[in-house]
Structures are given as structure tokens and as C-alpha cells.
Amino acid sequence: MRIIFICGSIEPGKDGVGDYTRRLASELIRQGVKVGIIAYKDGFVESEEEVNQEMEGIQILCYRLPVCLKRKERVALSKKWIVSKNPEWLSLQFVPYSFHFKGIPFGLGNELKELGVGRKWHIMFHELWLGLRSTDSIKFKVTGFLQRQIVQSLRKKLKFNVVHTHTKFYMNELTRINFNPKYLPIFSNIKFSQSHNKDSFVYDKKSIVFVHFGSIHPNLPIEEFVKELYLYSQDINNKSITLVFIGRSGTELKNWEKELKNYKVSYQVLGELTNEEVSHVLQKADYGVTTNPVFVLEKSGTVAALKEHNLPILVVSENTKPNNGTEVFLESCFFQYSHGNLSDFISSKQVSFNLKVKGIKEVSDEFLNSLLI
Numbered sequence: 165m166r167i168i169f170i171c172g173s174i175e176p177g178k179d180g181v182g183d184y185t186r187r188l189a190s191e192l193i194r195q196g197v198k199v200g201i202i203a204y205k206d207g208f209v210e211s212e213e214e215v216n217q218e219m220e221g222i223q224i225l226c227y228r229l230p231v232c233l234k235r236k237e238r239v240a241l242s243k244k245w246i247v248s249k250n251p252e253w254l255s256l257q258f259v260p261y262s263f264h265f266k267g268i269p270f271g272l273g274n275e276l277k278e279l280g281v282g283r284k285w286h287i288m289f290h291e292l293w294l295g296l297r298s299t300d301s302i303k304f305k306v307t308g309f310l311q312r313q314i315v316q317s318l319r320k321k322l323k324f325n326v327v328h329t330h331t332k333f334y335m336n337e338l339t340r341i342n343f344n345p346k347y348l349p350i351f352s353n354i355k356f357s358q359s360h361n362k363d364s365f366v367y368d369k370k371s372i373v374f375v376h377f378g379s380i381h382p383n384l385p386i387e388e389f390v391k392e393l394y395l396y397s398q399d400i401n402n403k404s405i406t407l408v409f410i411g412r413s414g415t416e417l418k419n420w421e422k423e424l425k426n427y428k429v430s431y432q433v434l435g436e437l438t439n440e441e442v443s444h445v446l447q448k449a450d451y452g453v454t455t456n457p458v459f460v461l462e463k464s465g466t467v468a469a470l471k472e473h474n475l476p477i478l479v480v481s482e483n484t485k486p487n488n489g490t491e492v493f494l495e496s497c498f499f500q501y502s503h504g505n506l507s508d509f510i511s512s513k514q515v516s517f518n519l520k521v522k523g524i525k526e527v528s529d530e531f532l533n534s535l536l537i
Contacts, residue, residue, distance in 0.1 A: 165197050166199075166249065166250060166251040166253070167199050167200075167251055167252070167253045167535075168199075168200045168202060168246055168249060168253070168255070169185050169189060169199070169200070169201045169255045170255065170257065170276070171185045171201065171204065171257040171262060172204060172206070172261075173205070173206045173208060174186060174203035174226050175207075178208065180353075180465065181257050181259050184290070184353070186201065187351070187353070188351075188527070188528060188531070190219035190222040190224055192531075193223075193224065195532070197532070198251075200224075200245075200251070201224060201226045202226075202242055202245065202246070203226060203228040204229055205231050205238075205262065205264075206231065207231050208228075211230060212229050212230065212233070213227075213228050214227050214228075215228065229241060235271070239275050239278050243278060243279050246279055246283075251283060252283065253284050253285075254280050254284070254286070255286040255287070256276065256286070256287045256288070256322075257288050257290060258287055258290060258315075258318075259290045259291045260311050266307075267307060267311060268310050268314065270314065272314065272317075273318045273322060274321060276318070276322060277322060280322060284325045284326075285322045285324045285325055286324065286325060286327075287318070287324050287327050288348070289327070289328070289329040289330075290329075291463075292311070292312075292337055293308040293315065294307045294308035294311060295308025296308065296487055297485070298485050298486070319342070319343060324343075326346065327343050327346065328345065328347070328348040328534070329345050329348070330348065330349065330462050331460055331462040331463050332347070333462075335347060346534055348530055348534070349462070349527060350462060350464065350465055350527075351465070351521070351524045351526075351527045352468040352469045352521055353466065353469055354377075354442045354469035354473075355443065357439060357444065365432065365448060368404060368406070370403050371406045372400075372405050372406070372510070373406050373449045373450050374406070374407045374452070374453050375410065375445060375446060375451070375453065375475075376407065376410070376413070376452075376454070377446070377452070377466040378410075378412065378413075378454075378466035379455075380409075380413050380417055381455040382416055382482070383482040383484075384416075384481065384482060385483075386419055389501060390424055390426075390429055392503075393407065393427070394429050396506055396510065399507075405429060406430040406431060407420075407430070407431040408432050408434060408449065409432070409433045409435075410436075410442055410445055411435070411437075413433070443473065446469065446470065446475065449475060451476055451477070451478055451510070452467075452470035452473075452475035452476070453477070453478050454466070454467050454477055454478075454481075455480055457482060459486050471497055477497055477498050477499070478501050478509055479499065479500045499512070
């Protein structure tokens with residue numbers, strides 16, 4: 165089988181969808197599939213380039229096109245490269261903001277249609293459109309309306325043979341607009357590592373360690389949560405609490421640091437680390453923290469990494485819910501934070517947590533099998 169993936173950017177460590185695509189591609193190549201990747205609007209290159217990127221010892225052929233290209237030139241170059249590789253499948257890794265800086269890539273369907281003549285189309289919806297939460301603003305809802313029209317246009321123009329997404333919530337939304345989506349679970353973006361070159365994280369072994377991995381979402385009860393961390397630390401003997409941040413936390417980190425300093429709760433910001441270093445930190449932690457809303461937990465590679473390292477996970481998220489009334493049931497490894505329940509989470513130790521995370525090999529097998537049906 166021959167597959168060309170199409171995503172926005174493929175810059176290592178700078179684009180979550182690009183990282184996902186590269187890891188999936190490497191596993192498919194390991195299994196004998198011929199794979200290439202087009203970075204259709206890559207903001208990290210200034211001219212077109214064909215390069216090999218390495219992932220876990222596998223070389224992946226990537227064709228990177230800069231954002232500055234004119235539409236006709238972008239389509240012509242992409243088409244020429246695709247024809248030279250002659251894939252059976254084109255796989256669109258879709259996030260609206262990967263293909264337009266405002267998230268409204270009008271005309272994308274027409275462009276891609278020119279690339280796929282005589283080939284089968286697959287799409288993975290990593291994200292859908294704005295306006296799906298009960299707390300979303302009018303601006304978000306208007307943008308979301310336009311994004312939904314673009315998604316429907318993609319369906320009509322490309323006539324996808326297989327549609328995947330990572331969450332049950334997204335599946336419901338896609339079904340509403342006449343897609344026939346299949347569920348493909350996310351795999352951990354961090355492999356469990358037995359070895360490490362250095363101690364990325366030095367901590368007091370008497371400390372209870374919470375770790376947050378990845379981007380921090382906005383509109384959270386930060387002060388309330390940090391205050392509870394402080395109060396809990398005052399109630400326990402010979403123990404302190406440390407909150408560790410790893411990965412690209414984003415601009416919200418400063419708000420957390422302000423409250424952590426205010427309540428004198430110990431914390432460390434470790435930033436971006438290697439796979440081995442992240443795994444080492446997660447192995448030392450007692451609990452994971454995520455700020456993803458409950459109904460999109462399934463799509464987070466960082467959440468999958470916390471699960472992969474067998475951590476009970478505290479969900480400290482915005483008080484929002486799906487607009488469509490979808491009911492969300494938490495897996496046993498998750499605990500939704502609300503005012504006053506931190507001690508319940510810690511004391512419970514989540515004894516029912518024993519979930520197996522699907523690895524990259526299992527997910528890639530599911531992906532391939534869905535294309536063969």
C-alpha cells in the first residue's frame with residue numbers, strides 16, 4: 165500500500181498534528197507500507213524542500229511547502245510530487261488552523277480535489293469547528309459556522325472513502341452533517357522509557373508530585389485549585405506538594421505561576437524535554453493533571469501519555485459542556501475537579517484505575533484495516 169499524508173506543518177516538536185502524523189507514518193513504514201508526508205502550509209520553511217525526517221530510527225520522506233506560495237503554485241507542486249509517488253491513498257490530517265491562520269481555509273476542497281484525481285481519500289479530524297461548547301462566544305459561533313461549511317464542502321468535493329476521529333463527541337457532530345465516521349483511538353505521544361541520560365526533575369521524595377503535560381487551557385479555576393493544594397499540604401504531616409509543568413505550556417502558565425507563588429506552593433517549569441526525559445518525570449509523579457474539557461480528553465496525546473504511565477488524572481477544566489447535549493462518562497482513571505474535592509481525589513488513589521492504552525502498533529493496525537475494508 166502507498167499512502168501520502170497531508171498536514172499543515174511537519175516541524176518536529178512545533179506542531180502536534182505534524183508530530184502525530186510523523187509517528188504514525190514511521191510505524192506504517194516499519195510495517196512495510198510506502199509513506200510520504202506533504203506539509204501543505206509549513207510556516208517553518210521559506211521555500212519548498214524535500215527532506216527525510218527521522219522517527220525512532222525510521223526515515224520518512226517529507227515534502228514541505230511554505231505558507232507564502234501562491235495557490236496555483238502550491239497545487240501544481242503538490243500534484244507533481246503526488247504523481248511521482250503514485251499513492252493509492254491520500255490522508256488529510258485536518259485541523260482548520262493548519263490550513264489558514266484564522267482557521268477558515270475557504271477553497272481548500274477545490275485545491276485538494278485537484279491533487280486526488282483517481283485516488284482514494286481518507287480524513288482524520290483532529291479538531292472540528294469552534295462554537296461547540298456551551299460557553300463559546302458569539303464570535304466563536306460565527307467562526308464555527310463558517311468552519312462547518314468548509315468541512316461540508318470537503319465532504320462534497322473529496323468524497324472521503326474513510327473518515328476517522330479520536331472522540332465520541334466529534335463522531336456525534338460529524339454524523340449530524342452526514343459523515344460516516346469511525347473511531348480511531350489516540351496513541352500516547354510519549355513512549356514509556358526505562359532509561360534516561362540525566363535527571364530532568366529533582367524533587368523532595370517526601371513531596372506529593374502532580375504533573376501537567378502540554379498546553380494549558382484558559383478559563384480555569386486556578387486560584388481555587390491552588391488554594392486547595394496549599395490547604396491540603398497544611399493538613400498532612402512531613403509531606404509537601406509540588407506541581408510540575410512539562411512541554412509547551414503556553415501563555416496561561418504565567419497565571420498559574422502567579423497563584424502558586426501567592427500561596428507558596430512548590431512548582432517547577434521544565435519546558436520541552438526529550439521522550440526519555442518526559443517519561444522519567446511521569447514515572448516519578450504521583451498524579452497527572454489535565455486542563456482539557458472532559459468531552460475531548462480522548463483526543464489528547466498528552467493525556468494518553470499520562471495514562472500510559474499509569475497515573476490517576478485530575479481534570480481541572482473550564483466549566484463547560486457540549487452544546488448538543490452529549491453525555492460524557494469519565495473513564496476510571498479520571499477525576500473531575502470541583503471546589504472542595506481535592507482531598508477526595510488524593511485519598512481515593514483511584515483504585516479502579518487499570519486501563520490499557522493502545523500503542524502505536526495497535527492503532528496503526530486499526531488504521532490500515534479500515535482502509536482495506
